[in-house]
Amino acid sequence: MSATTTTQGAPAASDDVRHVVEIRDLAVSFATDAGAVRAVDGVDLTVRPGEVLAVVGESGSGKTVTASTILGLLPENATTRGAVVLSNKAGTDEHDIVALSPKQLRRVRGTDVAMVFQEPSAALNPVFTIGWQITEGLRAHGAVSAKEGRARAVEILARVGIPDPEERVDHYPHQFSGGQKQRIIIAMALVLDPGLIVADEPTTALDVTVQAEILDLLRRVRDEFGTAIVLITHNMGVVADLADTVAVMYQGKVVEQAASHDLFTDPQDDYTKRLLGSVPRIGEARERTAARAAARPDGWAEAPPSSRREGSRSPTRAGSAGRGSRPSAAWT
Numbered sequence: 183m184s185a186t187t188t189t190q191g192a193p194a195a196s197d198d199v200r201h202v203v204e205i206r207d208l209a210v211s212f213a214t215d216a217g218a219v220r221a222v223d224g225v226d227l228t229v230r231p232g233e234v235l236a237v238v239g240e241s242g243s244g245k246t247v248t249a250s251t252i253l254g255l256l257p258e259n260a261t262t263r264g265a266v267v268l269s270n271k272a273g274t275d276e277h278d279i280v281a282l283s284p285k286q287l288r289r290v291r292g293t294d295v296a297m298v299f300q301e302p303s304a305a306l307n308p309v310f311t312i313g314w315q316i317t318e319g320l321r322a323h324g325a326v327s328a329k330e331g332r333a334r335a336v337e338i339l340a341r342v343g344i345p346d347p348e349e350r351v352d353h354y355p356h357q358f359s360g361g362q363k364q365r366i367i368i369a370m371a372l373v374l375d376p377g378l379i380v381a382d383e384p385t386t387a388l389d390v391t392v393q394a395e396i397l398d399l400l401r402r403v404r405d406e407f408g409t410a411i412v413l414i415t416h417n418m419g420v421v422a423d424l425a426d427t428v429a430v431m432y433q434g435k436v437v438e439q440a441a442s443h444d445l446f447t448d449p450q451d452d453y454t455k456r457l458l459g460s461v462p463r464i465g466e467a468r469e470r471t472a473a474r475a476a477a478r479p480d481g482w483a484e485a486p487p488s489s490r491r492e493g494s495r496s497p498t499r500a501g502s503a504g505r506g507s508r509p510s511a512a513w514t
């Protein structure tokens with residue numbers, strides 16, 4: 183596997199470009215009973231203000247561990263090397279997360295960087311109103327009166343698309359749908375106006391239609407709040423939809439970081455090519471089926487594997503073939 187490839191158009195690490203986060207030669211290993219597990223191995227990554235960086239790669243490649251490092255959320259059995267330099271939104275202050283004490287980390291979390299988790303129900307406390315939970319960050323980071331906190335919670339709920347926020351602010355998590363809960367989690371992340379949000383598979387637990395709404399909301403967060411987003415995902419459709427740049431991880435390393443368009447049209451690294459090659463495309467499925475049908479005298483083609491039922495041998499008519507297969511990550 184080659185070293186990190188930075189395709190033309192991708193942000194290159196340089197002193198004259200401001201970054202909300204700059205990860206330099208990050209290595210993370212875990213002490214386990216079976217020995218040391220090297221999860222991240224010499225990662226360099228940069229995110230500019232207002233940029234959406236998608237981190238992709240197979241399971242276990244180190245995406246979540248890298249993201250957790252940005253928030254200083256690694257467990258006690260972790261050993262870290264390298265630097266994770268996080269700037270505040272104004273660009274007037276920066277910290278190396280790896281070198282901060284737990285107390286300093288608590289101060290940076292929320293104000294400079296916040297997290298959106300995969301499972302919104304697990305991230306909300308069922309016994310507190312959502313207004314209370316949204317203003318928790320405000321209370322932890324400075325003196326705001328109850329009245330100011332409530333007003334801020336109502337405002338932020340309206341901005342993330344919760345209807346009747348004046349009334350809903352006093353409701354409990356179980357009174358909201360899954361998609362609304364994820365909006366509330368995003369409101370919690372935004373309440374202190376951080377420069378960076380780390381979102382780990384933020385739409386995976388949601389219905390497909392709701393996923394699209396949450397992606398729209400994240401796009402608005404970037405555009406209206408100017409917040410940069412590190413988005414961890416397995417879904418290349420989400421990447422194509424939202425990401426400005428993409429980092430591809432493989433066995434604890436970033437093998438390629440490129441502008442999203444460049445990565446899809448001209449991937450440089452072999453693993454990236456294999457990853458993109460595994461994504462089904464509607465057009466390609468139709469072309470393959472049509473080619474198979476053309477090769478047969480009776481004009482029938484076998485259904486593509488994704489639409490073939492276990493044990494079914496019935497052929498699919500050329501032209502309608504592929505309609506039954508719904509590639510979840512069709513990005514063309």
Ligand SMILES: Nc1ncnc2c1ncn2[C@@H]1O[C@H](COP(=O)(O)OP(=O)(O)OP(=O)(O)O)[C@@H](O)[C@H]1O
Pocket residue numbers: 212213214219220221239240241242243244245246247248257259
């Ligand atoms: N607390 C831990 N102790 C030991 N090993 C760990 C710990 N956390 C993560 N790992 C290991 O680190 C490696 C990277 O894990 P990580 O969760 O970052 O992968 P990932 O790319 O996010 O995978 P997925 O897409 O499945 O979430 C894996 O081998 C994992 O088993």
